[in-house]
Amino acid sequence: MNALDDQALDQVADYFRALAEPLRLKLLNGLRDGPMNVSELTALVGSSQANVSKHLAVLAKAGLVVRRSRGTSAYYEIGDGRTYQLCDLVCGHIADRLLAQVQGMTGGARP
CATH class of the missing domain: 1.20.5 (Single alpha-helices involved in coiled-coils or other helix-helix interfaces)
Known part of the structure; x- marks a missing residue:
């Protein structure tokens, strides 16, 4: 961490903040087996579609997941x-x- 400036450390903190929510960890764990759409993830974690979408947006902003369009559906997969x-x-x-x-x-x- 010595080589990181304040801006980079802010990004590191944002990354860990994105992981600091149990539902987001469940979503990431659900993506271990491959891409899933919001409906599949909603059923998997037992939360509302709006809540899952909100958390996926936070994960995407942090680079933890990637959104890909397939036809009329959006699928999420692990970013790294x-x-x-x-x-x-x-x-x-x-x-x-x-x-x-x-x-x-x-x-x-x-x-």
Whole structure:
């Protein structure tokens, strides 16, 4: 991060802000298997179409997803597969912390 100026750091912060919403993480996770349209994503995450569209716009602005037109439908796909590497790293860390908390409450490793 030493080589990043204030403007670049603002972009980094915007990127992480876009990831800082559980529904957006669900949407990104839903796109792991390939492009989906808003209706498919709405059914997948159990939210309204307007809400899903709003969150997809935030993800697109941050470059996390890309919108592509196919006929009369718009499909969304992951903008950069490295996003999943970041999410997997963070999720793995959180899972480890939660497991350590459970083991601490039970007095040791779980059988």
